Amino acid sequence: MKAIEVNGLSKSYGPIIAVSGLDLHVDEGEIFGLLGPNGCGKTTAIKMLLGLVRPDSGSAKVLGRKAGSKGSLENVGYMPQETALYEELTVKENLKLFAGINGLSGNEYRKREDEVLDLVNLGERRDSILSTLSGGQRHRVSLAVSMVHAPRLLFLDEPTVGVDPPLRANFWRTFRKMRDRGLTIIMTTHYMDEAVNCDLIAMMREGRIIAQGSPSEVMSRSKAGNLEDAFLKLSREEVKV
Amino acid sequence: MRPGRAFLVTKRIFWSLRHDPRTIALMCFAPILAMCIFGIAFSGNIENVKVIVINRDQGAYVPASNMTIRISDLIIDNMDEKKLNIHHMTDENEAIGAVKDGKYSSIIIFPEDFSRSVVNASQGGGEQAVLRIRSDQSQVNVATEIVQTVTNAMLKTLGDRGMKTPVAMDVSDPIYGKGARFIDMFVPGIMGFVVFLLTTLLTLISFVGERTRGTLTRLFANGLTEGEIVTGYAIAFGMVGMVQVGILLTVAILLFDIMVVGNPLIAFLIASLLAVVSVSLGILLSSLAQRESQAIQFFPIIILPVFLLAGIFWPREAMPLWLRPLSYLIPVTYAVDALRSVLIRGWGLADIWVQLLALVGFAAIFLTGAVYMLKFMRGR
Known part of the structure; x- marks a missing residue:
């Protein structure tokens, strides 16, 4: 089954076109990167898949269910750009809350708490109030929260923004580990250099996809040495057309 | 849900x-x-309000007591001491000056014929007695409290002396x-x-x-x-x-x-x-x-x-x-x-x-x- 099937998805805010005719097909067990500069429509696209924003036209299916329909978020995890957690609660309380919302029983939760905290290396800080943690640690808690209910599909919106290089490397190790366990990851990023870690990428510009494929395919197609050059070349070609 | x-x-x-x-x-x-x-x-009651009394009352013969008395004195005696702090004066202009200066809240003036009028009125004749109260109305609730205290004292005095008042009110048994x-x-x-x-x-x-x-x-x-x-x-x-x-x-x-x-x-x-x-x-x-x-x-x-x-x-x-x-x-x-x-x-x-x-x-x-x-x- 496809993890994501998107056909002609569009969204405008007044005269501003956020996403235009988006087509995406992602198989399960892949790391899929949605690349592009700030404001190119990546977050809007993800929010439409999560049912948080109503599309103007087009259709989207998430794990076989219509995006935004009842039950479409079962087995789905989401890590937003900002920490988006309760700063006054402990790490454990934040995890417990979102585990409960996703229907985990007490026993299941206790097992998952250890697993996800080990994964983000924060086992010793489980009883700390979130606001006492550093920015990077909060980011890791946010990742742990998005995975606490063992989703099959994980949406990560700019997961590495404001994250220092060692932590970023740590994140990518975690993502690959989870992918190897069968999890599908859809992530947005504007860091072109790290997108080479994705299995598949789609480059977005002004709400539209300008290239799609594996990172090496996109680079060879555009005859560029890295993804940043590839993006710049493809953007220029777009403008010429 | x-x-x-x-x-x-x-x-x-x-x-x-x-x-x-x-x-x-x-x-x-x-x-x-x-x-x-x-x-x-x-919850606090209005207390110790400073008032001036100008008592020009010359008294009258009260049949029930068989003597000449100044009813104004009896009314003043019956005024609640906790509520009113009474100061006596004779000159009205001086009293008005004291109220204007903010030292007092009110002037209570008993006229010369006060007792006579009260006695006559209680016997069903003569003109009604007039007690003048000139207050600093900028403090409405204080002024109202002064009038209420004087009225209570007046009703009590007349009642004690067996004098009739035109209307008696009983508010001692409310519904709620x-x-x-x-x-x-x-x-x-x-x-x-x-x-x-x-x-x-x-x-x-x-x-x-x-x-x-x-x-x-x-x-x-x-x-x-x-x-x-x-x-x-x-x-x-x-x-x-x-x-x-x-x-x-x-x-x-x-x-x-x-x-x-x-x-x-x-x-x-x-x-x-x-x-x-x-x-x-x-x-x-x-x-x-x-x-x-x-x-x-x-x-x-x-x-x-x-x-x-x-x-x-x-x-x-x-x-x-x-x-x-x-x-x-x-x-x-x-x-x-x-x-x-x-x-x-x-x-x-x-x-x-x-x-x-x-x-x-x-x-x-x-x-x-x-x-x-x-x-x-x-x-x-």
């Missing part, structure tokens, strides 16, 4: 409160502070609220006000916080519905409202010995209903604010109409006729009415069903409004 998930929202609010002693302090001490400030300010003081009437008002104010403002601020921190989006992204979130909030703040009423009642009984005739449990029910209405209003208003600093601008809009129109401090009968219908658009009006009826009149559920129905109606409208507002905001 899954009740378990709504209850998780409630639980989260209590977890947050547990880690936030300042908000707990606000929720607990604000009612105590409000009750103490208003209680002390409003025997022995009630102003504070007894005021406590239910402050209860409604505190519960409404704190719940609306706390919900408004915490909901705007949910939005700005992105937690609301995260809750939605985890499948929580608008109804579950609103219900969770309503349960949490409904419980907080009951605790606040408990605190208010305890303070009011222990410190101010207020009158509780009815069942306090019904007061808890009314408060929790009002809290649910307030939560929904807070959520509704939160959709109009982008950040906390904008939400604070709503405070006067929330506080003033309730403060002025809900019958908390003065009866709705004291409002201009055209303004009265507006008070019926304010949920606190019904809560205060119901609380007053239960606590002072001793009414039960069957007697306050109209007010309860109004509160349930407001709750239903506001809750539905809050859910639809969240749906609308989410879809954008």
Whole structure:
């Protein structure tokens, strides 16, 4: 089954076109990167898949269910750009809350708490109030929260923004580990250099996809040495057309 | 809607409160502070008012006593010494100067023929006796208290001497609220006000916080519905409202010995209903604010109409006729009415069903409004 099937998805805010005719097909067990500069429509696209924003036209299916329909978020995890957690609660309380919302029983939760905290290396800080943690640690808690209910599909919106290089490397190790366990990851990023870690990428510009494929395919197609050059070349070609 | 998930929202609010002693302090001490400030300010009687008496009365023969007496002296003796601090003068201009200087509140002038007129009038003849009171009316309640004290002294004096007064009034057997003081009437008002104010403002601020921190989006992204979130909030703040009423009642009984005739449990029910209405209003208003600093601008809009129109401090009968219908658009009006009826009149559920129905109606409208507002905001 496809993890994501998107056909002609569009969204405008007044005269501003956020996403235009988006087509995406992602198989399960892949790391899929949605690349592009700030404001190119990546977050809007993800929010439409999560049912948080109503599309103007087009259709989207998430794990076989219509995006935004009842039950479409079962087995789905989401890590937003900002920490988006309760700063006054402990790490454990934040995890417990979102585990409960996703229907985990007490026993299941206790097992998952250890697993996800080990994964983000924060086992010793489980009883700390979130606001006492550093920015990077909060980011890791946010990742742990998005995975606490063992989703099959994980949406990560700019997961590495404001994250220092060692932590970023740590994140990518975690993502690959989870992918190897069968999890599908859809992530947005504007860091072109790290997108080479994705299995598949789609480059977005002004709400539209300008290239799609594996990172090496996109680079060879555009005859560029890295993804940043590839993006710049493809953007220029777009403008010429 | 899954009740378990709504209850998780409630639980989260209590977890947050547990880690936030300042908000707990606000929720607990604000009612105590409000009750103490208003209680002390409003429970005190007007006492030791400095007045000037100019007594020109020349006295008259009183048949019942078989002697010539100055009735004015008897009236002055019967004036409540705790209330009036009497200073005698003879020159009216000097007395007016003293009132103008703010040293005294009033001048009580007995004319030369005062006793004679009183005796004649009580025998059914002659002209009516005129006692002049010239007060500093800038303090209306003080001036009213002076008139009341002088009237009481006058009635007592005439009664003691067996003189007839044109009308006698007996107010010793009221239907409700025997022995009630102003504070007894005021406590239910402050209860409604505190519960409404704190719940609306706390919900408004915490909901705007949910939005700005992105937690609301995260809750939605985890499948929580608008109804579950609103219900969770309503349960949490409904419980907080009951605790606040408990605190208010305890303070009011222990410190101010207020009158509780009815069942306090019904007061808890009314408060929790009002809290649910307030939560929904807070959520509704939160959709109009982008950040906390904008939400604070709503405070006067929330506080003033309730403060002025809900019958908390003065009866709705004291409002201009055209303004009265507006008070019926304010949920606190019904809560205060119901609380007053239960606590002072001793009414039960069957007697306050109209007010309860109004509160349930407001709750239903506001809750539905809050859910639809969240749906609308989410879809954008």
